[in-house]
Amino acid sequence: MSPAGDPKAAPLPVFVAVDEAGAPWARAVHPLWPEATLVVPESETDEGRPAALRDALTRAGEAGRPVIGVGSLDGLVRALAPLVGTLAEPLALALAPEARQVLPVLGDGAALAAVAEALNARLSTLDQALAASAGGAGAGRLWVVGLGPGKAAWRTPEATAALARARHIIGYETYVRQAGPFREDQVLHTSDNRVELDRARHALTLAAAGETVAVVSSGDPGVFAMASAVLEALEASPDPAWHAVDLEIVPGLTAAQAAAARVGAPLGHDFCIVSLSDNLKPWEVIEARLAHAAAADFVMAFYNPISKARPWQLGRAFDVVREGRGPETVVVLGRDIGRPDERLRLTTLGEVRPEDVDMRTVVLIGSSTTRRLPRPHGPDWVYTPRWYGSAHATS
């Protein structure tokens, strides 16, 4: 192990910090990396700054030093736009919202790229930066962000980046808390309001006013979560300002994947995910789907399995599946997977009872081929083989 690494491993980046107007910041000294910082002389006139910037960036380009631009994309673009064509391309440019978020990094360009990504910075050429800034100028941005299930290690860098870029964070209180910590300049709009459309409209209203907004969902916002609610609210609105919002869906791991990973690979073969909530769809539809899923021998994941308002549906669902699948069928109950109080329980279709399940539990029901094998420490492994029936595994 090299205890100190090798600072020479990569050319030092050059920092360029600019204000919103794109004026290079005179005191843009990175506290941990002064020698890597571009200092634009205090005495420099506004007119003179672009020239000073060009000279410095030209030197950086010649030395193969990547540039970390500290500030907003708009600010950076304003500062760099006058230089387009006067600089050797491609000039590696990483944008970081705030100097305090810039982590000096040892290692190669890939390492810098990784950090840039973690900062929601993008490594790009000036042209790409300009292109990126062109879209949605003025209009706000709205990210529908999937936090993933439970632990932060399951949250994508893209989601973390969106949370860092948004000034307004909107969501069900529990999820907003999970999404934190936030900076002082960020505004949290939490509620225990379960009406998703209200949150969606609130988010679109803010973004349409030019704000940067993140709506947070646990898991994947595209799976029984806020992404559909936001698009429903958008479609229902005639307001052109809403439709002009730069909207991005940021996917996340969904609960079934987390529970599956913990127990092995129950979703290793054809599967379906069904919400048992009949708040928004007739129970007959759900029951018909379960019957088809059972007949098709799909592995199944149940979302929203039970609640005070829906006490009997889960029991009925088990009965429907039992008509098409044996009592020895493996059932996995995953509660708060990825959270400190995570609970994983293995049972069978014959034994499982609605009382074993609560609203924070994801229910996985194996297919006819789903198997168990013992593991030394912890519950059995559960997996569904890639092969099916006669066609046994040879590849």
Added chain:
Amino acid sequence: MSPAGDPKAAPLPVFVAVDEAGAPWARAVHPLWPEATLVVPESETDEGRPAALRDALTRAGEAGRPVIGVGSLDGLVRALAPLVGTLAEPLALALAPEARQVLPVLGDGAALAAVAEALNARLSTLDQALAASAGGAGAGRLWVVGLGPGKAAWRTPEATAALARARHIIGYETYVRQAGPFREDQVLHTSDNRVELDRARHALTLAAAGETVAVVSSGDPGVFAMASAVLEALEASPDPAWHAVDLEIVPGLTAAQAAAARVGAPLGHDFCIVSLSDNLKPWEVIEARLAHAAAADFVMAFYNPISKARPWQLGRAFDVVREGRGPETVVVLGRDIGRPDERLRLTTLGEVRPEDVDMRTVVLIGSSTTRRLPRPHGPDWVYTPRWYGSAHATS
């Protein structure tokens, strides 16, 4: 924006670098942060080092400075175990495999935690570190890692951490390349060998010999990928050493989620994922499942839709679905989503042809309720509402 941030914002961490034997490293100076580094005097005797370490860590604890231990968990534990009980608990301890990976971070403890996580470091107390080191001593470790689809911003910190911890990386050549870059001390076992069981056995053999191994899959290893193959190989083996391996499945975003996020929220309601590959299951099974899925009005995602060896199956699959769903049904074709040459195409069940699809394409077929709405820049949004049939959205 504060261009320089505030180094005082957080107490400076203390670095402790140790060798495998747990001896504090005398030259453990972090190149970017010398003042934060604990230097154990060269003259210090091996016997004296624990004392010097204790004094330094005690000072750190009193000053509320987190400690970043540079080295292996084993090495750190050997160094710190003698100090348990002699230090004020909890002492925040972050482990980092290599000093070159340590990124000095400005900001609060949460920021440090984030970096620690990115480093596969864990913030923990000494007791937790000791507990963590207790398990799997001697036995190797095997991570089955999901890289997610395409871009690194969709790869979880947990996956990145596993790739950093493993000495051996095993996988199909394309995915190993995607998983990089790697360190000089890491061994890459790439192949264009499509026999997944061979790779699974190879991984288990290495891990059973005490090595740290990562098997990489694109997407989610638990969805038609390596996790099932590894568990199949494990179940088939009588070797106790294989079963003693500390095996962990590291989930990742799967292709359907990435394509769905790009186009909106087509998976916003009940859906199924079906592999069209009949290499390991009879085609009749697949066709029956598609018929049931169509009758159940599931949104569908097709994996492994077509290949040179399986030229006619996709066309047949479309025909089966057409029997249960109208020609205007929305179809989304997502190719290499998240990669530079990403292609997203919207069409309909009536128009889509097998020639529009290749093996790197994920096919999403909407349900009867899946909708399109125009977006200013780019293809229409596609989403499946949370409501179904008569029960229209009010929440």
